[in-house]
Amino acid sequence: MNGFAEQHDRAKEVLDPVAYDYFAGGAGDERALADNENSFARLALLPRVLRGGANRDLAVRLPGAPDALPIMVAPTAFHRLAHPEGELATARAAAAAGTVLISSMASTVAIDEVVAAAHQVRAEAPVWFQLYLQPDQQVTAALVERAERAGCSALVVTVDSPVFGRHERDRRNGFHDLPDGYAAENMRGLPGGPAEDTRDIEMSPEISWRHVESLRAMTRLPVLLKGILHPDDAHLAVGLGVDGIIVSNHGGRQLDATPAPIEVLPHITNAVGGAIPLLLDGGVRRGTDVAVALALGATAVGVGRPVVWGLAADGEKGVRDVLERLRDEFDQALALCGGRRCGDLTRDLVVRRGFGGGW
Numbered sequence: 407m408n409g410f411a412e413q414h415d416r417a418k419e420v421l422d423p424v425a426y427d428y429f430a431g432g433a434g435d436e437r438a439l440a441d442n443e444n445s446f447a448r449l450a451l452l453p454r455v456l457r458g459g460a461n462r463d464l465a466v467r468l469p470g471a472p473d474a475l476p477i478m479v480a481p482t483a484f485h486r487l488a489h490p491e492g493e494l495a496t497a498r499a500a501a502a503a504g505t506v507l508i509s510s511m512a513s514t515v516a517i518d519e520v521v522a523a524a525h526q527v528r529a530e531a532p533v534w535f536q537l538y539l540q541p542d543q544q545v546t547a548a549l550v551e552r553a554e555r556a557g558c559s560a561l562v563v564t565v566d567s568p569v570f571g572r573h574e575r576d577r578r579n580g581f582h583d584l585p586d587g588y589a590a591e592n593m594r595g596l597p598g599g600p601a602e603d604t605r606d607i608e609m610s611p612e613i614s615w616r617h618v619e620s621l622r623a624m625t626r627l628p629v630l631l632k633g634i635l636h637p638d639d640a641h642l643a644v645g646l647g648v649d650g651i652i653v654s655n656h657g658g659r660q661l662d663a664t665p666a667p668i669e670v671l672p673h674i675t676n677a678v679g680g681a682i683p684l685l686l687d688g689g690v691r692r693g694t695d696v697a698v699a700l701a702l703g704a705t706a707v708g709v710g711r712p713v714v715w716g717l718a719a720d721g722e723k724g725v726r727d728v729l730e731r732l733r734d735e736f737d738q739a740l741a742l743c744g745g746r747r748c749g750d751l752t753r754d755l756v757v758r759r760g761f762g763g764g765w
């Protein structure tokens with residue numbers, strides 16, 4: 407059970423069971439999926455007292471979002487399978503809650519409409535575009551141009567998917583693609599693609615650091631890499647001049663044998679040494695989870711499934727409720743830890759549950 411059990415249960419009730427399994431599921435035996443949440447439950451906060459203040463400042467500086475909340479919407483695909491308004495509802499809710507939306511390349515609403523919906527609510531609401539680098543660099547370039555033209559303020563390149571993860575639930579259900587009437591709208595009209603129809607998103611093991619370098623030459627937008635777990639890869643990313651790293655195991659949907667991102671975050675923090683912002687996603691369900699992640703070196707966290715559950719349960723309002731509750735819980739956790747700003751959350755505040763810090 408977690409902080410959004412109610413939204414989850416409601417979503418499970420209203421969703422088509424095949425779509426529910428797609429959203430909820432992980433790879434293989436879903437060990438990583440379970441561990442992402444459980445790892446937060448194994449960590450505790452050691453609060454400081456008598457050092458707070460009347461007003462707390464939750465703002466953090468992120469690439470393409472200079473004044474952001476430390477809670478963001480992680481990119482998840484196919485929102486129209488959760489709610490008829492799909493990503494439009496998510497975008498409006500994220501803008502209203504003051505959070506950055508990372509919009510999936512596999513969205514069921516085109517990126518220009520997603521950004522327009524966010525900007526209708528709040529003109530400067532940051533939307534970042536998540537990108538799977540395509541083997542045909544002309545296709546990647548066309549997608550980047552589309553995101554730039556739409557008004558996205560950063561690119562998030564997902565690097566943990568040289569092949570697609572083994573989603574056992576989807577295999578059992580025969581769910582391999584979007585049903586009729588839905589499409590990955592960003593994939594229309596791309597070079598080499600069918601004139602009217604969408605191009606398939608390709609996952610290719612041939613994508614390498616060289617492609618990331620080429621991307622840097624294609625755009626002036628900040629580039630973040632999502633799905634890094636090994637400290638040596640974090641090192642390489644810094645060397646290449648990327649603008650941020652998202653420590654993530656794709657919500658347990660790619661390599662099932664991965665550790666929880668929160669367990670490896672301190673190692674990545676050590677490797678990067680503050681050179682670029684580190685973000686984290688996977689299993690964040692409470693404001694206290696946000697506080698733990700920030701204390702261990704993250705500048706912000708992403709939230710995946712709870713946003714989908716909110717969307718399915720109650721559309722735009724459901725997503726807004728999820729994001730605002732996380733923000734309020736985080737604000738309260740910060741106060742209870744004796745903090746006034748995110749930077750007050752330091753590593754000494756986190757201990758392993760059960761040993762009081764290892765005496």
Ligand SMILES: Cc1cc2nc3c(=O)[nH]c(=O)nc-3n(C[C@H](O)[C@H](O)[C@H](O)COP(=O)(O)O)c2cc1C
Nearest residue numbers: 429480481482483510564656657688689709710711
């Ligand atoms: C249904 C679903 C679809 C996802 N689609 C994408 C995607 O299109 N691109 C991507 O980079 N990550 C995708 N992810 C991974 C999320 O961005 C994120 O890493 C993960 O959901 C975080 O874990 P959480 O769900 O425990 O919060 C998806 C995750 C889910 C659950």
Ligand SMILES: CC(C)CC(=O)C(=O)O
Nearest residue numbers: 482483512567607656659
């Ligand atoms: C369409 C897929 C590529 C989306 C994804 O990354 C996922 O389902 O985890």
